[in-house]
Amino acid sequence: xxxxxESGPGLxxxxxxxxxxxxxxxxxxRRGDYYWGWIRQHPGKGLEWIGHIHYxxxxxxxxxxxxxxxxSVDTSENQFSLKLNSLTAxxxxxxxxxxxxxxxxxxxxxxYGVDVWGQxxxxxxxx
Amino acid sequence: xSALTQPASxxxxxxxxxxxxxxxxxxxxxxxxxxxxYQHHPGKAPKLMIYEVGLRPSGVSNRFxxxxxxxxxxxxxxxxxxEDEADYYCSSYTxxxxxxxxxxxxTVL
Numbered sequence: 409x410x411x412x413x414e415s416g417p418g419l420x421x422x423x424x425x426x427x428x429x430x431x432x433x434x435x436x437x438r439r440g441d442y443y444w445g446w447i448r449q450h451p452g453k454g455l456e457w458i459g460h461i462h463y464x465x466x467x468x469x470x471x472x473x474x475x476x477x478x479x480s481v482d483t484s485e486n487q488f489s490l491k492l493n494s495l496t497a498x499x500x501x502x503x504x505x506x507x508x509x510x511x512x513x514x515x516x517x518x519x520y521g522v523d524v525w526g527q528x529x530x531x532x533x534x535x
Numbered sequence: 536x537s538a539l540t541q542p543a544s545x546x547x548x549x550x551x552x553x554x555x556x557x558x559x560x561x562x563x564x565x566x567x568x569x570x571x572x573y574q575h576h577p578g579k580a581p582k583l584m585i586y587e588v589g590l591r592p593s594g595v596s597n598r599f600x601x602x603x604x605x606x607x608x609x610x611x612x613x614x615x616x617x618e619d620e621a622d623y624y625c626s627s628y629t630x631x632x633x634x635x636x637x638x639x640x641x642t643v644l
Contacts, residue, residue: 445633455573455581455624455639469633504580508633519628521571521586527579 410435410503412526419532426512426533427495430441430505430526432486440512444481444488447522448501454499460508461488497534539564539625539636546642552613555639557625558606565606569628572601572610575638576621584623585610617643 416428430444438446445460463481469477478491492499505526510516515529540558547553556574557564564570567610572599583592588608598613608627614621620643626637 447635455626455635456576456637457626457633458543460633470632514633515569515628516567517569519567519569519587522573522581522633523586523592524585525580525582529613 410507410524412507412524414503414505414526414529416503416529416531417437418530419534420495421535422533423497424495425491426499426531426532428490428505428529429504430487430490432490432507436484437481437488438483441510443508443510443515445470445506446479446490446520447504447506447525448469449504449528450498457491458490458503481499497533500531500533502530504506519529538634539627541623541625541639542637543637544640544642547612547615547643548644551610551615551618553615554612555610555623555625555641557608557610557627557636559608559627559634560605560606563606563627563629563634564603564608565630567627570601570603571628572608572620572621573590573624573626574584574600575624581624595597596604612641615643619643 411433413431438487443460446458459466481488507524509520570586573581575581588603589601622638623634627634
């Protein structure tokens with residue numbers, strides 16, 4: 409059974425860059441029908457999709473965050489990562505890494521939802 | 536403001552049925568059958584309950600069902616149980632992005 413585990417700092421200063429990693433265990437990140445992504449939840453608010461990446465390197469980002477987001481994948485380590493720059497207090501949230509299952513050609517051909525989630529890591533942006 | 540609109544809260548008594556709505560547009564929910572529903576108990580990871588509008592992953596109770604009409608999707612939980620009390624989120628995939636609703640808090644009275 410595939411499991412995801414986030415790692416990264418719990419406290420980051422404003423204007424700095426947040427770097428989070430997600431380790432995939434129990435399965436390979438090199439599956440064509442999976443996209444590996446990040447979802448966050450602000451305190452007391454709903455879920456917000458940040459974006460996802462395919463092991464081939466194709467990325468899709470939330471248009472509202474696109475200018476500040478970079479995702480990457482390390483197939484040798486079975487990990488994927490998130491960088492979010494120019495942080496403000498509004499980026500304080502619980503960050504989940506997640507697996508979205510799609511068809512092997514495109515999520516627009518078939519989309520089966522987020523079937524695996526990490527436990528989430530709390531990130532606070534404060535000086 | 537979330538991309539998809541859900542009621543903030545719903546409630547029901549044990550054994551009853553409840554329905555949570557999720558309204559989008561003709562570009563997302565109305566365009567594709569890629570609606571998913573998630574159950575989220577605070578402090579835990581969300582859990583996929585429904586995908587492709589009305590399909591249940593293995594292990595999810597058949598008390599949970601989903602449907603869609605036009606730009607609105609719905610999640611129905613029948614035979615409410617105490618453990619169903621949680622936050623529920625709808626989601627729709629469209630044009631290279633995944634949208635979420637604002638979430639609905641289900642209270643089992």
